[in-house]
Amino acid sequence: xxxxxxxxxxxxxxxxxxxxxxxxxxxARDTEDIGGLIIHDPVEDSALPPNALMLGVGLREPxxxxxxxxxxxxxxxxxLIVRAPVPLDAGLAAAAEASGVGVxxxxxxxxxxxxxxxxxxxxxxxxxxxxxxxxxxxxLFGDLFAVANAIAALIDAPVTIEDRHSRVLAFSGQQDKxxxxxxxxxxxxxxxxxxxxxxxxxGVFRDLYRSAGPVHIPPLQDxxxxxxxxRVAVAVRAGDEAIGSIWAAVREPLSPQxxxxxxxxxxxxxxxxxxxxxxxxxxxxxxxxxxSTALEGRAGAREALSRLGLAGRPLVVMALGLRDxxxxxxxxxxxxxxxxxxxxxxxxxxxxxxxxxxxxxxALLGDTVYGLVPAQQDRDAGEERAVRIAADFLDRVGxxxxxxxxxxxxxxxxxxxxxxxxxADLALRVLxxxxxxxxxxxxxxxxxxxxxxxxxxxxxxxxxxxTGPIARLAAYDEQRRSNLIETLRAWLDxxxxxxxxxxxxxxHPNTFRYRLHRLxxxxxxxxxxxxxxxxxMLQLRVMPVDGHR
Numbered sequence: 001x002x003x004x005x006x007x008x009x010x011x012x013x014x015x016x017x018x019x020x021x022x023x024x025x026x027x028a029r030d031t032e033d034i035g036g037l038i039i040h041d042p043v044e045d046s047a048l049p050p051n052a053l054m055l056g057v058g059l060r061e062p063x064x065x066x067x068x069x070x071x072x073x074x075x076x077x078x079x080l081i082v083r084a085p086v087p088l089d090a091g092l093a094a095a096a097e098a099s100g101v102g103v104x105x106x107x108x109x110x111x112x113x114x115x116x117x118x119x120x121x122x123x124x125x126x127x128x129x130x131x132x133x134x135x136x137x138x139x140l141f142g143d144l145f146a147v148a149n150a151i152a153a154l155i156d157a158p159v160t161i162e163d164r165h166s167r168v169l170a171f172s173g174q175q176d177k178x179x180x181x182x183x184x185x186x187x188x189x190x191x192x193x194x195x196x197x198x199x200x201x202x203g204v205f206r207d208l209y210r211s212a213g214p215v216h217i218p219p220l221q222d223x224x225x226x227x228x229x230x231r232v233a234v235a236v237r238a239g240d241e242a243i244g245s246i247w248a249a250v251r252e253p254l255s256p257q258x259x260x261x262x263x264x265x266x267x268x269x270x271x272x273x274x275x276x277x278x279x280x281x282x283x284x285x286x287x288x289x290x291x292s293t294a295l296e297g298r299a300g301a302r303e304a305l306s307r308l309g310l311a312g313r314p315l316v317v318m319a320l321g322l323r324d325x326x327x328x329x330x331x332x333x334x335x336x337x338x339x340x341x342x343x344x345x346x347x348x349x350x351x352x353x354x355x356x357x358x359x360x361x362x363a364l365l366g367d368t369v370y371g372l373v374p375a376q377q378d379r380d381a382g383e384e385r386a387v388r389i390a391a392d393f394l395d396r397v398g399x400x401x402x403x404x405x406x407x408x409x410x411x412x413x414x415x416x417x418x419x420x421x422x423x424a425d426l427a428l429r430v431l432x433x434x435x436x437x438x439x440x441x442x443x444x445x446x447x448x449x450x451x452x453x454x455x456x457x458x459x460x461x462x463x464x465x466x467t468g469p470i471a472r473l474a475a476y477d478e479q480r481r482s483n484l485i486e487t488l489r490a491w492l493d494x495x496x497x498x499x500x501x502x503x504x505x506x507x508h509p510n511t512f513r514y515r516l517h518r519l520x521x522x523x524x525x526x527x528x529x530x531x532x533x534x535x536x537m538l539q540l541r542v543m544p545v546d547g548h549r
Contacts, residue, residue, distance in 0.1 A: 007033040007123050009053065009078050009102060015122050015145040017419045020110050020187075024086045025093060027102025029078050032538035037119055037296030039112070040068065040080075048075050053119070056082040057112050064096035065103075076434065081106050081115070113396055116355045117189060126372050127218050144170030144272055149266045157248040158182070161269055162235075164244060166191035169273070178249035179229045181220075195220060209235050209242040214259050232259075234482045236266045238274055291363040293372055308361045310372055314379070314410050316386040316418060318362075319424035320349060323402040323432050325470045345369055345403055352393045354449070369429065370421070383442055390416025390440045399439075404431035407442045426450040450502055456544040469523035469532070476522045484519040485540070491516060491527075492537045 009030040011504075013021060029051060035196045036049035040056045049053075059082045069092075072080060084105035086092075096103050105402050106115055122145055144161050152159045152172035160171045160182070175182055187189050191199075197240055208215045209426060209523050214234045219227035229249045236244040246266055254262065263314040293304040295317070305311040322341060346364040353360035354369050362371040373389060375382025391403040398419060406427025411417035423443035430453060431438060446472060466474050473484045486505055490512075494501035502512035519525070526532050 008283055009034060009103075010122070012119060012122055013104075015149070015170075016118060017344065020107055020118065022082065022084060022105040022113060023102065024088055024105050025096040027079050027096075028100035029076070030102060032077055032078060036122060037115070037116060037123075037355060038358065039116075039355050042363050048072075048077060052077045054080050055112055055116065056080050056162075057356075059083070059539065060087075062087045062089050062092040068090050069095045069101050069103070072101045077101050079104055084108060091120075100301075113352075115350060120351065120354075135338070144269070144276070146171075147269055147272055148172040151246065151262065151269075154261045154265065155248055155250075155283045157232075157250045157255060159248045160185065160247055161273075162245050162247060164192070164242065165274075166196055169244065174436060175461040181228050182249055186236065187488075190430070204233075208233050208245060212263075213233065214254065216253065216263050232262065232446050234262050234266045236269045236273060238270050239513060243270065243273055243277075269483060286362040287361065291361060291372070292365055294372070294414065294417060295370060295421040297414050301414035301417070307374070309359050310374065313359065314382065314412050315420070316373045316375045316383055316410055317408040317417065317420040317424040318349075318390055319406045319408070319428040320345060320369040320371065320375065320390075320403055321367065321406075321420070321428050323404050339367075340402060342369060345397065345401065347398060349393060353389070356389055368425070370424070372417075375410045382410055383407060383444075387440055387442060396440050403439070404428065405440050406431055406446075407440070409443060426453065452541055453468045464543065466539060466543060469525035470536055470543075473519055473523045474504075484522060487512065487515040488519055488523075488525075488536060489540055492533065492540070 009032075012034070013023065013030075021210065032051050034053045035051040036053070038048055038052045038054045040059065042058070052072075052075070054077055055069075056068065065080070065082060065086075069080060079102035081104045084107055086105045088103070092103075105149055105199065106112075112303045121412050121548065148159050148161050148170045149172045158172050160177050161169045162518065163169055168186060168191075171186050175186060181192065181195060185195075199217070204215070204217055206360060211234075214232050217231040217233060219230050221227055229251055231247055232250050233245050233247045235242045237248060246262065246269060248262065254483055270444045287308075290304040290308050294308065294310075302311060342364055346362060346369040349369055349371055350362035352375060353362055357374055360371065360373050362369060364370075373386050375386065386407055390407065394403060396407065406424045406429070407422035408423030408425075408427065411420035427441050427446055428451065430449040431441055433449075433453070438445075465471065470485070473488065476482060477485050483505075487501075490501040490504045491498075494504065498509050498512055498516075502509040505512070505514075516527070521528055525536060
């Protein structure tokens with residue numbers, strides 16, 4: 001497999017082979033352009049694009065892998081990636097040979113999300129708005145992996161190209177010449193936090209972004225693994241702005257010629273990074289415009305769906321937001337941080353949905369990230385599948401983000417999509433309210449809570465005040481500093497169970513009975529009347545008392 005055709009399996013192996021992937025059995029279509037990444041689903045029959053590269057998540061048994069290879073061969077897939085070690089027995093080898101599908105082993109320690117991100121980065125062209133691929137010298141614009149390999153050849157050392165947040169954008173081959181920490185960095189696509197702290201405490205980042213030339217970093221102590229290999233780093237600048245850096249693992253100091261070559265390479269990397277940034281911004285804005293047009297159901301919605309590759313499909317709308325963003329008192333710094341987090345989540349959701357279904361879309365609109373996922377003809381099954389996809393995504397990004405996802409009903413056409421978006425927004429709003437414990441919900445799951453949210457909007461817009469018994473109780477509490485409203489709320493929430501209600505407000509049951517008797521007298525409320533109880537409960541649910549609902 002020597003060809004390096006753009007977008008081919010050979011190119012993937014050229015960049016990732018020594019670090020993440022091993023060729024277990026070569027395929028017959030390794031030089032053909034890969035048409036898309038697909039995750040194996042044993043329950044559903046995935047739609048495969050031409051020359052698909054399949055991620056065999058969960059595949060272990062040779063017989064199971066052999067059966068899948070036969071099907072992939074019939075559908076002319078390029079390769080199948082399974083977790084190493086791959087049990088290559090005679091039957092599996094024969095199936096691979098007959099199918100023409102390559103079999104690759106994914107190294108232990110790398111997650112499927114990581115390898116998906118790396119594969120997409122390697123396969124991305126990065127040429128926006130051009131008739132054909134543009135090059136800088138002999139390297140495709142935006143092909144940072146090729147640039148990293150070129151730099152490694154110039155200075156004879158494995159390198160990584162990183163952004164200002166120490167995220168790995170690309171890396172060269174021969175990383176086994178570095179150390180365990182470098183492998184950990186590549187697998188995680190991020191410099192480990194313990195190393196970032198050590199580098200920051202030693203002033204390395206300060207010196208790096210102030211210096212015009214390479215900066216030498218002595219070995220760092222990595223616990224039981226011993227000291228790391230020394231590093232040489234140089235900042236990547238666009239004008240006065242430092243936009244990233246190049247890091248080389250070197251066992252000996254670079255010669256003056258190689259130091260100059262590294263410094264010159266940073267200028268080339270800057271051009272590629274700027275092109276990637278510009279292309280990503282253009283693509284992000286275009287996708288957001290198309291998503292906005294489609295979700296609002298206005299003129300051009302069908303055309304927008306067609307350009308997104310979603311025309312003629314029933315779709316489930318996801319609405320992702322940050323739970324803390326519901327707090328209107330956030331400071332400017334917190335708001336900027338939330339904006340950055342939303343952008344990161346939008347990119348992550350787009351990647352996640354793309355891996356789950358080749359025809360999907362995601363974009364950040366305002367403070368909400370929207371996703372469109374094709375549904376099955378069976379609405380309930382399609383929505384339940386979307387719930388599983390959303391829950392899996394939130395599990396992967398972790399609870400630290402405070403992200404929640406609301407899902408609307410399935411939209412069959414442009415008009416239905418606008419209604420589905422409204423339903424997803426309502427479900428998201430319920431999840432973002434204080435005290436909500438769920439992280440994913442369909443509108444059907446939180447319909448009553450959504451109605452209460454809309455009632456609160458009406459009450460707030462009209463400036464309604466308490467009336468009847470609740471108004472009298474609120475006035476009494478304010479004048480006497482008593483807690484009759486709290487007592488009534490606890491009793492209603494406990495369905496009249498005195499012991500449970502008393503425990504909720506931390507008083508003796510006899511004390512609670514006295515308060516209950518007193519509030520019936522003060523408020524003039526008949527607690528035996530179901531209509532009176534419902535009216536009181538509704539007012540307490542939709543109107544705030546001392547800032548609480």
